[in-house]
Amino acid sequence: MIADDEDRDPDEDDLDDEDLDREGPELEEDEEDEGEDGREEEILESVTIEITGLSLYTHHGVSAAEREVGQRLVFDLRLDVGETDATVTDEIEDTVDYGEVCQLVALVAQQRQHKTLERLCSTIADRLLADYDLEGVWVKAAKPEPPIPLSVDEVSVEVWREAEQ
Helix, strand or coil: CCCCHHHCCCCCCCCCHHHHHHCCCCCCCCCCCECCCCCECCCCCCEEEEEEEEEEEECCCCCHHHHHHCEEEEEEEEEEEECCCHHHHCCHHHCCCHHHHHHHHHHHHHHCCCCCHHHHHHHHHHHHHHHCCCCEEEEEEEECCCCCCCCCCCEEEEEEEECCC
């Protein structure tokens, strides 16, 4: 139960901003925090780039008709970049250019035919890991109009790969 102001003990101290400032030393923005053993702990950050809804016309599928006529596939990608200087430098050269990534995915997806989305996603993931300095990559390929006699929104396959250390 929450007490009303009039039910509160007047001797109870509420912490205001000034009290919080007195609780401990204030860190400067560029200072690093010290761990329990007294050594400085470096603040680590990890960057992830996501691309959603990359729509490409391709010729993948189990049936000959899918491979001959073709169909639209929609790709979602998550690139685990890890630490990157771009968070400080604001330079595209210090990160992964997602425009280039989209062009590479289009090239790989349209370069040759695969029967399964599993193989296509694996091929794309392997190529991204080979061409970019990534810690990991997640690739999803969806068929919005799969060639099946039932009504479904889409059929999709996801592949996750981590870079070899």
